[in-house]
Amino acid sequence: MTDTMTPVSGPARRNRRAAGTDPEKRRQILDGAYQVFTARGFDAASMNDIAAAANVSKGTLYVYFQDKEHLFVALIERERETQKRGAFEALDQDADPVRALANFGRCLVRMITHEFAVSAHRIVIGVAERMPDIGRSFYENGPMQGTRLIARHxxxxxxxxxxxxxxxxxxxxxxxxxxxxxxxxxxxLFNAVRTPPDEAEIDHVVEEAMAMFLARYGVKRRA
Incomplete structure (x- = not known):
């Protein structure tokens, strides 16, 4: 009895990706998830909704992400990386390290008070007790990384x-x-204020933060 299946070989075999590793498919899923999460919120969103928005099967969705929580964290990390680069680059865009620190502070505030970032913080805090790996990953790839960068500065x-x-x-x-x-x-974070701060408010708070920080750590100049 002969095998009627044609074996995959050559370029076709080399071009096949292991399940769950295609970056384009992953991006497609995350784009769909962003649409659903921003439109419906975390609690109301379902994996069925996300699969439909991403135009993939539910089976494919689970190959890439084991559950809704891990999918949301992956989305957070993608969105945060884009904004984080701008904040980190602010430290190198001014030759004066004091001004660069203030620029970083403004970028940081814009990033963490963005509507999606605030929602992400709430959700991660909500699941961290039963899924501590998600909380730890969120912290290590966000606040901890920012702290280390500023410490080096x-x-x-x-x-x-x-x-x-x-x-x-x-x-x-x-x-x-x-x-x-x-x-x-x-x-x-507690939804007492539902709009991002404006630039004047950010400038005021960061300027006061710089004044307090330099009062403690700044070099005192002689008159």
């Missing part, structure tokens, strides 16, 4: 004599980030 500022010696630049980085969020993030 502070090390540079200390070396250049822009700041006094700092025993713990990691702690100082968190202090700066928290100061920049004052009055802006928490009201939106």
């Amino acid at each position: 502070l090390d540079r500022m200390v070396a250049e004599g822009k700041l006094v010696p700092i025993a713990d630049t990691g702690l100082a980085a968190v202090q700066f980030i928290d100061l920049c969020q004052s009055t802006l993030t928490r009201p939106r």
